[in-house]
């Protein structure tokens with residue numbers, strides 16, 4: 001038996017393999033709400049424009065409402081024979097209300113229908129992502145405030161470089177999340193146009209009002225080119241790009257948490273709620289959630305590359321290849337949401353070992369730059385020369401197996417006779433961070449100022 005929707009010219013139905021490769025209902029049923037909202041707006045417009053009667057439109061609307069209730073109540077039977085969400089809904093509509101159902105698809109194609117449904121879905125995904133990033137920022141800000149004075153090593157090349165504060169480190173991620181949110185908001189603004197009414201690819205001869213439908217669905221207006229409307233998946237690619245960059249940020253923090261929570265570092269302890277044990281080694285407490293956040297990033301990056309690759313060779317306008325857009329995006333939506341919630345929870349619960357961080361901050365001659373700066377400031381040495389003198393002080397300390405601040409004054413005076421007691425004032429890690437008052441620097445007062453800045457800015461949203 002041939003297809004109930006498009007089988008007019010077909011003598012027989014599809015091969016089982018054809019159905020298996022073609023059907024998308026298993027995953028695109030996720031678009032049911034958007035599909036029904038789109039059809040509801042479409043039929044209201046058709047009735048207003050006199051393309052269908054107000055009576056038929058009312059019947060169709062009632063039927064669509066009933067279908068929504070069936071789906072949400074779990075009584076709707078999804079059928080692979082009916083291929084996708086669009087035809088599942090329409091075929092059920094015909095069962096419920098009879099021939100009037102056949103008028104719904106006037107001046108519309110599945111090409112603009114799916115473009116609409118998917119856009120609506122991606123649009124709310126951008127909004128959800130923005131909200132989740134905001135919660136992540138709030139968690140980071142709380143920790144930044146609490147740890148404005150907590151000294152830790154700042155690293156380059158994963159080697160202790162200069163002391164910073166843990167609060168400052170948390171604020172770095174607040175900045176990244178802010179850029180991620182701004183990317184999401186920017187992409188959302190760009191994609192907020194309605195493709196419905198492009199029909200198959202060329203537009204339609206029916207006197208439709210695309211502006212009305214666009215407005216009913218919360219779009220800024222209709223898209224301007226019918227070919228582009230059904231060909232465009234930029235919004236999905238942009239979502240995946242934003243997702244991949246966001247996930248990359250989460251992955252870097254995850255990696256830091258993995259490193260910091262090793263017994264070797266012991267900077268932080270994860271809560272029991274966000275770690276796991278080993279089935280053989282009773283002493284273990286593993287950072288599985290952080291590791292999985294790191295791994296989800298690989299998966300999301302994969303989705304971005306997958307969709308770019310699907311799209312790159314497609315001539316205008318619609319090709320069935322484009323049906324492969326959804327699983328990648330759905331998977332990225334779900335896994336990014338999970339990664340963000342897990343990371344927000346980890347940050348909220350993290351126990352900070354301030355003593356361990358402070359001790360590590362002082363190791364590795366991390367205040368050498370402070371010594372060089374002091375030589376410039378107090379003795380008037382050119383920075384390059386101060387750098388060289390300090391390098392010799394480090395070599396000296398290394399040879400004596402001692403810290404910079406534990407070098408005796410006579411030893412320092414061998415390098416420059418003008419060095420006095422006062423130099424010890426800049427060699428501690430606290431003095432070091434306190435001195436970094438340049439805008440954006442790690443000084444505790446700066447950190448508190450930045451926390452206030454972000455609280456105000458987020459409060460004004």
Ligand code: ARG
Pocket residue numbers: 024028084110111114318320322323324
């Ligand atoms: N299930 C299809 C998709 O997701 C809907 C559009 C089908 N259009 C078509 N011309 N076959 O892309």
